[in-house]
Amino acid sequence: MAAEGEGPAFLCMTVIGIGYLFPISAVWAAFDYWKVLFPDINIEFVVTGVYQTGSMFTVMFLMLAKSFSLGPRILGGFCGQFVCLAMIFAFRWLPVTRDALFYVLLVVILFCSVATGYLDSAILSLCSQYSPRMQQFLQIGIGLGTVVSVLYRDTTKLLMSRRGVADATRMYFAAA
Secondary structure, eight states, X not given: OOOTTHHHHHHHHHHHHHHHSHHHHXXXXXXXXXHHHOTTSOHHHHHHHHHHHHHHHHHHHHHHOSOOOHHHHHHHHHHHHHHHHHHHHGGGGOOSOHHHHHHXXXXXXXXXXXXXXXXXXXXXXXXXXXXXXXXXXXXXXXXXXXXXXXXXXXXXXXXXXXXXXXXHHHHHHHHO
C-alpha cells in the first residue's frame, strides 16, 4: 500500500519508465525495416553495439563529471530521444545513398544512446533518493514501454501490410 502522496510519484516514475527506453525499443522493433534497407549488414549487431557502447561511455563520462543536476539531464535526455525518433521518421525522404543512410542511422543511434545515457545517470540517481518502490515502478514503466512499442509495431505492420514495410515503419515512427 502506498503512503500518502506516493501514488502520484509512483505514477510519474511509471510514465518516465515508459518513455525511458521507448526510442531504442522502437528502433529494435523496426529491425525488419533496417534489414530491407541494409540487407548485406548484420544490422542487429551493429545497431546494438553502437547503442550499448555509446550509452556506457556516456554514463561513465557523466559519473566523472562534477555537475550533477538531474533536471537538465532528464529533460535533455528526453528531448534528445525525441529528436532521434523524428530523424528516423524522416529517413525515407532523405536524398542520400543507402551507404550514407547507414552511417546516418549509426549517428542517430549513437545520439540516442548519449541521450539515454543522460537519462540513465539522472533517473537511476533520482530513484535511489527515494524508497525502493520508486525503482520498482520505473522498471514496470520500462517493461510497459517495451511491450507498447512491440505491440504497436506489430499493429502497424498488420494494418499496413499491403503498402509494405517502409510505409508501416513510417507510420510507426510518426506515432512514436
